[in-house]
Amino acid sequence: MPAPLPAPTFDAGAAYPEVNDLRKALDAADWPAVQALFADRDPALHTLLVREAGDHVGSGAFLHHVYDDDPTDQLAGTLHGTHLICDGWRIRSADRARHVSRSQFDQFHEHLRRAEQVLIDVTARYPDDPSAWTERLAIARGLELGQSEARRRYDRLAHHHPHHLPAQTSLLQQLCPKWSGDWDRMFAFARECARTAPDGAPNAVLIADAHLERWLDIDDDQESADYLAQPAVIDEIAQAAERSVLHPAFTHGAGWVWVRSTFALMLCLTDQWAAAATQFTALGNLGSKYPWNYVGGVDGFTEYRAEAYAKGGQS
Structure with missing residues (x-):
């Protein structure tokens, strides 16, 4: 009998040890330790850690206090603003707008305006801060500031x-019809990002992500x-994989689990089982909430992995 496959985990701390260190520092309200974890990080990991800090339940009061101590502190402002955004989205919930109450929307918008x-x-003082600008893109979407303003920020x-x-x-989310965009602009943006990125860079995942969004919109x-x-x-997804996760220059930098997860799902959905199996092998027991939350979460990951191995000839 073959050995059972490992149960998947979607915990970012399992993939990125810095996340666990950050959580401990936040729980201890240890600002110097938090600062040290962000020092000299590349932009992708810095942004990942910013979002993890913002999404860490229970750290809001601490981050607000640090910010109040020095409102000019770049990191303190970014983390406090991001925590306000994450708290706001939690209040709004992931439900469709018709299921969100007026009170929820009011609190959600108030949090985003404060953020x-x-x-x-932060961006006025530090215009090259990628994390702060990335979070301002989320604000533009939540406050429905429009396509032009979102593009200006990007x-x-x-x-x-x-x-x-x-x-x-x-x-790319902003460019979807669900946020007042359209498919042509969404795909054009994804293709331009993929085309201009270096070979082996993760950016071609935007092609897979765009097709996922288009597929999800079909009832x-x-x-x-x-x-x-x-x-x-099928061909475009395959070519995007060849430029990124299947390219020898691809590395496991910040966000790699989401990138491989997205390709694993889209390769499965387009019956490219051998290529999908290589992604599951690289992932091991690691996954990400998105995109698997669209197909059953952990159960979906497990089922697609088993099918990829059965049809793709790997394990």
Whole structure:
């Protein structure tokens, strides 16, 4: 009998040990330790850690206190603003708008407006801060500031960091019809980011992400199956994988679990089982909430992995 496959975990701390260190520092309200964890990080890891700090339940009062002590502190402002954003989204919930109460929306928007005031100051003082600009993209979406304003914010960031994937992922969401965008602009942006990124960079995942968003928007089962069966869709996802996760220059930098997870799912959905199996092998027991939350979470990951290994010939 083959050995049982490891149960997947979607905990970021399992993939990135810095996340566990950050959580401990936040729980201990140890600001010097928090500062040390952010020192000299590359932009992708810095942004990942900012979001993890912002999403860490229970650290809001501590981060607010640190910010109040020195409102000019770049990191303190970024973390406090991000925590306000995350708290706001928790209040709003992930439900569709019609299921969100007026009170929830009011509190959500109030949190985002407060975060905006903090992060405006951060980006004014430090215009090359990729994490603060990335979070301001989330604010633009939540406050429905429009496509032009979101693009303006992205362009300000891209002037300093032209291949910053967290920001590109955020803008891709903004460009979806569900946020008042359209499919043509979404795909054009994803393709441009993939085309201009170096070979082996993770940015081509935006192609897979764009097709995932398009597929999720189709309500009819036959139409959704037909979409995934199109040769142009299959080929584009395959080529994006070749430029990124299947390229020898691809490395496990910040965000790699989400990148491989997205390709694993889209390669499964387009019946490219051997390529999907290579992604599950690289992931081991690691996964990310997105995109697996769209297909059953941990159970979906487990089921697709088993099918990829059965049909793709790997384990």
